[in-house]
Amino acid sequence: QNYALRPFKKGPFVLAIGSGAPVIPVVVHGTIAVNKRGSLVAHSGIVHVHELEAIPTEGLSYDDREALAAQTHARMSELLQREYGVEAYPVRPVTSAGQASPASAHGISA
Numbered sequence: 001q002n003y004a005l006r007p008f009k010k011g012p013f014v015l016a017i018g019s020g021a022p023v024i025p026v027v028v029h030g031t032i033a034v035n036k037r038g039s040l041v042a043h044s045g046i047v048h049v050h051e052l053e054a055i056p057t058e059g060l061s062y063d064d065r066e067a068l069a070a071q072t073h074a075r076m077s078e079l080l081q082r083e084y085g086v087e088a089y090p091v092r093p094v095t096s097a098g099q100a101s102p103a104s105a106h107g108i109s110a
Helices: 011-019 062-084 102-106
Strands: 026-029 048-051
Touching: 011 062, 026 062, 048 062
Parallel strands: none
Antiparallel strands: 026 048
């Protein structure tokens, strides 16, 4: 058990783009110590919740979903590394053609 940030599914980013809603990255750290896997008993402890800056989706299309997910992942990973020394699994946005995502034209980067 660890806090390493794993790759994201694309569904939430497709929904955000489709609705025009911004993505609000939220990082929760400390739950492993408070709520141990396999136990129904919660223990006292400190859980930190970080709400990061919203990522707008205006002007993005379905093709931008991977880049949006990668940007969100990068912001959350940076916070986990800076605050807690937690490394994330690497994620790189690419199109099906293996090129950089067109989301970079909208200011989205990994």
